[in-house]
Amino acid sequence: MSTDIAPTPQTGVAQDVQTGTRVPVSSFVSNLREYGLILALIAIMVFFQLTTGTLFKPVNLSNLVQQNSFIIVMALGMLLVIVSGHIDLSVGSVAGFIGALAAMMMVIWPLGGFFSNPLIVAIICLVIGGAIGAAQGYWIAYHRIPSFIVTLAGMLVFRGLCQGLLGGGSSVGPLPDSFKALSSGFLPEVLGTWTLIPPTINAAGKTVFGSGITLNMTTVVLGVIAVLAYAISGIRARKTREKHGYEAEPFALFVVKTVVISALALFFVYQFAVYRGFPIVLVVMGILVAFFVFITRHTTIGRRVYAMGGNIKAAQLSGIKTERLTLLVFVNMGMLSALGGLIIAARLGQAVPAAGLGSELDVIAAVFIGGASAMGGVGQVISTVVGGFIMGVMNNGMSIMGVNVDWQQVVKGLVLLGAVVFDVYNKNKS
Amino acid sequence: MPSYILEMRDITKTFPGVKALSNVSLKVEEGEIHAICGENGAGKSTLMKVLSGVYPAGDYEGKIIYRGEECQFKGIHDSEGKGIVIIHQELALVPMLSIAENIFLGNEHAKFGVIDWAANEKRTRDLLKKVGLSEDPKTLITNIGTGKQQLVEIAKALSKEVELLILDEPTASLSEKDSQALLDLLLEFKREGITSIIISHKLNEINRVADHVTVIRDGRSIETLDRSEISEDRIITSMVGRSLEDRYPPRDPKIGEVYFQVKNWSVYHPLHADRQVIKNIDLNVRKGEVVGIAGLMGAGRTEFAMSVFGRSYGRKITGEVELHGKPVDVSTVGKAVKHGLAYVTEDRKVFGLNLIEDIKNNITIANLKGVSTNGVINDLRELDVANEYRTKTNIRSPSVYQKTGNLSGGNQQKVVLSKWLFANPEVLILDEPTRGIDVGAKYEIYTIIARLAAEGRAIIVISSEMPELLGISDRIYVMNEGAIVGEMPASEASQEKIMRAIVRGEGKAA
Numbered sequence: 001m002s003t004d005i006a007p008t009p010q011t012g013v014a015q016d017v018q019t020g021t022r023v024p025v026s027s028f029v030s031n032l033r034e035y036g037l038i039l040a041l042i043a044i045m046v047f048f049q050l051t052t053g054t055l056f057k058p059v060n061l062s063n064l065v066q067q068n069s070f071i072i073v074m075a076l077g078m079l080l081v082i083v084s085g086h087i088d089l090s091v092g093s094v095a096g097f098i099g100a101l102a103a104m105m106m107v108i109w110p111l112g113g114f115f116s117n118p119l120i121v122a123i124i125c126l127v128i129g130g131a132i133g134a135a136q137g138y139w140i141a142y143h144r145i146p147s148f149i150v151t152l153a154g155m156l157v158f159r160g161l162c163q164g165l166l167g168g169g170s171s172v173g174p175l176p177d178s179f180k181a182l183s184s185g186f187l188p189e190v191l192g193t194w195t196l197i198p199p200t201i202n203a204a205g206k207t208v209f210g211s212g213i214t215l216n217m218t219t220v221v222l223g224v225i226a227v228l229a230y231a232i233s234g235i236r237a238r239k240t241r242e243k244h245g246y247e248a249e250p251f252a253l254f255v256v257k258t259v260v261i262s263a264l265a266l267f268f269v270y271q272f273a274v275y276r277g278f279p280i281v282l283v284v285m286g287i288l289v290a291f292f293v294f295i296t297r298h299t300t301i302g303r304r305v306y307a308m309g310g311n312i313k314a315a316q317l318s319g320i321k322t323e324r325l326t327l328l329v330f331v332n333m334g335m336l337s338a339l340g341g342l343i344i345a346a347r348l349g350q351a352v353p354a355a356g357l358g359s360e361l362d363v364i365a366a367v368f369i370g371g372a373s374a375m376g377g378v379g380q381v382i383s384t385v386v387g388g389f390i391m392g393v394m395n396n397g398m399s400i401m402g403v404n405v406d407w408q409q410v411v412k413g414l415v416l417l418g419a420v421v422f423d424v425y426n427k428n429k430s
Numbered sequence: 431m432p433s434y435i436l437e438m439r440d441i442t443k444t445f446p447g448v449k450a451l452s453n454v455s456l457k458v459e460e461g462e463i464h465a466i467c468g469e470n471g472a473g474k475s476t477l478m479k480v481l482s483g484v485y486p487a488g489d490y491e492g493k494i495i496y497r498g499e500e501c502q503f504k505g506i507h508d509s510e511g512k513g514i515v516i517i518h519q520e521l522a523l524v525p526m527l528s529i530a531e532n533i534f535l536g537n538e539h540a541k542f543g544v545i546d547w548a549a550n551e552k553r554t555r556d557l558l559k560k561v562g563l564s565e566d567p568k569t570l571i572t573n574i575g576t577g578k579q580q581l582v583e584i585a586k587a588l589s590k591e592v593e594l595l596i597l598d599e600p601t602a603s604l605s606e607k608d609s610q611a612l613l614d615l616l617l618e619f620k621r622e623g624i625t626s627i628i629i630s631h632k633l634n635e636i637n638r639v640a641d642h643v644t645v646i647r648d649g650r651s652i653e654t655l656d657r658s659e660i661s662e663d664r665i666i667t668s669m670v671g672r673s674l675e676d677r678y679p680p681r682d683p684k685i686g687e688v689y690f691q692v693k694n695w696s697v698y699h700p701l702h703a704d705r706q707v708i709k710n711i712d713l714n715v716r717k718g719e720v721v722g723i724a725g726l727m728g729a730g731r732t733e734f735a736m737s738v739f740g741r742s743y744g745r746k747i748t749g750e751v752e753l754h755g756k757p758v759d760v761s762t763v764g765k766a767v768k769h770g771l772a773y774v775t776e777d778r779k780v781f782g783l784n785l786i787e788d789i790k791n792n793i794t795i796a797n798l799k800g801v802s803t804n805g806v807i808n809d810l811r812e813l814d815v816a817n818e819y820r821t822k823t824n825i826r827s828p829s830v831y832q833k834t835g836n837l838s839g840g841n842q843q844k845v846v847l848s849k850w851l852f853a854n855p856e857v858l859i860l861d862e863p864t865r866g867i868d869v870g871a872k873y874e875i876y877t878i879i880a881r882l883a884a885e886g887r888a889i890i891v892i893s894s895e896m897p898e899l900l901g902i903s904d905r906i907y908v909m910n911e912g913a914i915v916g917e918m919p920a921s922e923a924s925q926e927k928i929m930r931a932i933v934r935g936e937g938k939a940a
Contacts, residue, residue: 244810300798300805307795310784317742317773317781318796318849319763377786 033371033426037386042264044390048397055397058275061268066183066347068392069281070095070340071359072385075366076292077336079384080329082367083296085309085376086140086147088333090154091363094132095341095356096162098125102342103172103351104165106179118179126338132158133334134327141326155360163353173350183346186276187283191217215270216277223269223278226286227262234258281343288336292381305329309376365412366391369419390415434495435460435594435625441480441492443473450476451490454651456644458594463616463626465636467665468646469840469868474629475519477646478596482516483509496594513593517583519602519866523571530554530567533586557585561615577608584615595619596627601635602866605727605894613639631868633662645669670870677869678901679877681884685904686717688755689888690857695749697737707733707744709913715857715888720879722903722920723892724928730912731892732776735859739773740766753856767796770856774846774863776892778839782846785835789827790816792834792845797853819848824874840871847878858882859890864898876902896925908932 048055055064074091081088105111105121114120136154139145166172193214238254241247272278296302308315308322316322344355370387372379391412398408436458443451451473458464468474479485481494483503494501496512503509506516523532530550539549554567561581571579580600587595597616601609609632616626616639630636636643643660645652645668652668666677697708707730715721723731736743738751740763751760753769760766766773775781783792793816794801801812816830823844827837834845843863850858860879864872879902883889893899899906899920906923908916908931916931 240810244814246810246813298807298809300802300807303791303795303798303807306787307784307791310786311780313781314784315795317739317763317775319740319767320795321762321764373786377784 033423034380034383034386037370037383037390041386041390041393044393044397048393048400052397052400054400055393056271058271060396060400061271062186062275062279064392064396065279065282065285067396068388069183069279069285070343070347070356071362071366071392072285072388073288073343074333074336074340074359074363075370075384075388076288076381077333078363078367079292079370079372079379079381080296080305081147081333082364082372082374083309083376083379084305084326084329085312086326086329087364088136088147088151088154088330088337089360090132090136090151090158091333091337091340092356092358092360093155093158093162094129094334094337095344095359096354097132097158097165098129098338098341099345099355100162100165100172100351100353101125101128102179102345103175106175107172118176121179122182122342125342126335129338129341130331130335133331133337136334137327137330140330141323159357162355166351166353169353171350171352173348175345175349175351180346180349181280182284183281183343185280187218187222187278187280189216189218189277191221193217194220213274215273216275217273219269219273219277223266223273227265227269230265231258231262284339289381289385296381301325301328306377309378311377362391363388365416369416371419371423387419432459434458435497436481437493437495438477438481439493439495441477441490441494443476443480443485443490449649451480451649453492454646454649456651457654458625458627459642461620461623461625462641463620463628463639465640465643466627466629466646467631467633467636467643467669469669469870472646472669472868473649474646475598476649478516478598478627478629481509482506482514482596510590513591514596515587515590515592515594516596517580517587517598517600519599521576521579521583523579523582525572526570528568528570529558529565529574529582529585532571532582533557533567533589535586537589553589554585557588558582560588561585562611575608577604577611580604580608580612581615584612592624594625594627596629598629599631599866600628601630601632609635631866633665633869636660636665637662666869669868677873679873679880681880681902683718683720683883683904684886685719686886688714689717689753690715691750691752691755692738693750693752695734695738695751696747697733697744698746700744703745707912708737709911711749711909711912711914713907713914715890717886717888718883719905720883720889720891720903722899722906723890723909724896724899724906724932725894725909726932727894729909729932731909732861733912734909735773735861735890735892738766739763739771739859742773767853767855770854771859772796772850772853772855772857773859774850774861776862776865778842778846782849783834783842786833788831788833789820789825789837789845790830793819793830793848793852796849800852800854815852819852822851823848823878838867840867840874843867843871843875847875851878851882855887857888857890859892861892862894863891864893864895872898896928899928900924 045055054060074095078088078091102121102125105124106116106118109116115124132154136150139150140147163169194217195214234254272282296305304315304320304325307318308320308325312322340359341356345351348355366388367379367384368374368387369390370379370383370385372384394412394415395408398411403411434457436456438454438456441451441454441456442449454473454477456466456477466474466477476485480490481503483505486504487502494503496514501508501512509516524535527535530547533554534550539546539553551567558565558567558581561584563578563581563585565574565578571582574582584595600612604612613635616628619626628636628640637660640660641657642654643665644654645665647669655664655668691714693712695708695711695713696706699705699707711734713721723734725731733743737747738760741747741761742763750757752758758769760769760771779785784795790812794812798807801808801815813830819825820827820830825837825841825844825848827841834842837845847863863875863879867875879889879891891899891903900923903920905917905919906928907914908918908928910932916928918927918931
């Protein structure tokens with residue numbers, strides 16, 4: 001190939017040398033891990049469906065989402081923390097503290113109408129969460145105190161504050177219904193329902209024909225729009241790539257991938273539509289996931305986080321303000337912990353001293369099952385979400401199966417270890 | 431008929447998609463110093479990994495015959511058991527352990543797991559004496575310089591009853607003096623009957639010590655030269671596949687007015703606050719001019735450059751930086767880049783690249799604004815930029831999606847250069863731009879430097895290789911102990927003159 005390299009004196013113009021041809025990148029290969037993870041999730045779901053028979057039931061899917069959304073919301077922040085080369089052990093305690101704070105504001109403290117309005121309370125709590133993140137991030141970013149230590153301290157401090165705020169061991173509630181809707185509510189039906197095949201009922205009141213299945217049309221329409229948007233953006237990205245002379249992945253592969261993912265998505269849309277529609281918390285989570293996919297893949301700030309995690313010295317010498325960026329990553333984490341805390345409180349309908357206890361470990365596990373590197377610089381949003389759902393489905397499935405909580409822990413621990421071992425093994429092989 | 435201690439026959443090693451070695455043969459005589467030359471990525475290190483068992487038997491085709499018997503090494507332990515010890519370019523010492531602990535790491539004099547420190551230290555002292563070190567065995571590795579660390583590595587090899595010592599680029603990061611000492615040591619070993627294989631880019635060193643040179647190019651063994659045939663030109667011809675008339679590209683300097691100026695620049699050590707590292711430096715560079723900074727290791731050249739570039743080194747920094755006669759604020763890397771400064775580091779792996787990311791992301795990271803609008807990266811524009819610079823600097827890789835960690839040194843250096851070229855600097859500071867890279871890639875780097883100068887940029891090159899400075903600069907500053915001790919046009923400069931300036935400077939400082 002390159003016996004005749006070097007000494008050709010080059011001119012300043014870019015020459016289209018042979019080596020400069022535009023080589024296709026097989027995005028399939030680079031995303032192989034992501035697909036493998038999704039397949040693993042589906043396999044686990046099918047396994048529990050076969051053994052329990054209820055996993056895919058519409059009501060259970062809604063439960064699954066409502067039980068696990070706070071883990072995934074916090075995992076989005078944790079991903080950036082881990083990619084930037086840090087760790088945050090305080091998220092569970094911060095979530096507990098914020099939940100307690102929200103409950104106190106809405107139920108106990110005489111703040112008056114405006115300041116006990118759930119929406120205002122939520123906004124104030126998110127800001128306070130951000131401030132907590134900033135307080136921890138400040139020591140990590142500007143004083144180089146290891147994040148493990150700072151957030152370990154935070155974990156103790158905020159668990160203590162959470163319990164203190166609630167006055168020892170008591171719980172505070174009930175929380176207003178409009179607040180609880182964040183976790184247990186569903187999207188309001190604005191388009192009405194539509195009965196799939198109107199049932200014919202005989203005189204005895206029995207259905208002789210038709211299913212009687214009614215679809216929640218708002219959910220159907222939103223779901224279809226989302227799937228279409230996914231497919232169209234894929235096609236458009238392909239087109240622009242080709243127009244600029246870059247090969248895209250093979251067309252057949254693209255079609256198969258798009259069709260399979262769309263079909264899966266539509267299946268879940270259908271399952272939600274026949275129950276009560278999209279849970280509100282699923283929509284919140286969906287928007288956040290899309291937002292962080294965008295941030296990590298398409299923005300300069302996301303790119304800088306990865307650069308910082310990959311080699312902080314090189315990043316600094318490339319003009320990246322690593323201190324400010326680290327601070328920002330922790331502020332983001334703080335806000336998402338706060339949101340996680342609000343979701344937990346809303347689901348329980350009250351604030352309890354143990355809210356979010358130990359959840360930092362589930363959150364961190366989700367990120368590592370998703371393939372992030374403990375050294376920093378590596379990790380993907382979608383994989384993290386899938387990792388979170390793998391944990392969630394196992395919780396849910398094993399609970400339905402009646403597996404003892406102790407053994408659930410054992411299984412989850414082994415899955416985490418297995419996923420990471422699998423990763424490391426693959427990395428060494430390639 | 432010479433007796434061969436080692437024969438490697440028709441070694442072929444494939445990685446997924448790449449044939450790294452194809453039918454490479456190597457014969458090493460008992461008691462000689464055998465040099466292996468080749469460009470970066472030619473397959474030298476792969477060959478040595480095959481030999482030492484890093485790639486275990488079965489992973490490659492071909493035969494290894496050592497002392498007349500065929501060997502199938504399953505790992506480093508097997509090859510070390512036979513007395514084959516390899517010292518890698520990146521030293522494998524534990525910085526916070528002592529010299530003695532490092533030398534006998536995993537091999538301690540111990541009874542039932544209890545270490546006999548006295549015995550260890552005594553043995554260490556003997557070994558250190560052999561390699562010419564007088565350090566206390568209890569000294570921590572982190573407290574001795576790179577040159578001495580290299581010698582400790584060799585002492586460690588000696589402790590393993592070495593018969594065949596393999597050194598991968600042993601002098602790459604050593605000063606002239608330390609390199610000489612190391613080469614002398616090899617010659618000393620030769621007298622004691624130890625066979626050495628040395629991989630090196632420094633042809634003058636090979637010229638000095640080697641009995642045979644085997645040249646590897648593109649994964650093939652090209653030829654083996656014996657002592658009488660060895661000359662720099664001969665080796666270069668063989669390495670690049672044709673003769674290099676000129677090691678430096680022709681230039682026709684068009685030098686304009688003074689563009690970049692540093693006035694009265696002083697810097698103190700970041701940890702020892704009372705130690706002045708840079709002492710009142712005045713320096714200027716004109717447009718289109720290549721200015722070299724010569725000096726010995728530790729003269730403060732890197733410290734000077736990094737302190738100018740966004741105060742990336744040191745504290746209590748005082749002095750002025752001027753562009754076109756106007757003072758500018760370069761107190762952060764961001765501001766320095768905005769004013770058109772760029773600093774290409776001497777240590778590309780630690781300060782230059784994100785090794786786990788691909789070429790594309792490394793090229794654009796210092797100028798993300800150039801490929802984004804309102805903070806959103808335009809993927810296609812970025813891809814275009816990456817491909818453009820890959821072609822411009824002739825980075826050899828299948829695509830811009832290649833991880834930089836998998837590239838050879840020369841190609842990594844080109845990625846770092848591309849990164850800074852894309853930032854479009856007016857003042858480019860290149861710190862040891864050709865360290866540890868092969869002749870062909872060096873020429874390419876020189877060509878890029880010449881081109882940038884021809885475009886009217888101001889360029890500073892820091893280098894420890896004097897011929898290189900003399901070959902590419904228009905003017906040379908000589909630095910010693912943190913101060914500028916000489917300045918001369920390249921046309922009047924010579925290695926002797928530079929050395930004299932350094933020595934005189936030393937006299938002055940005392």
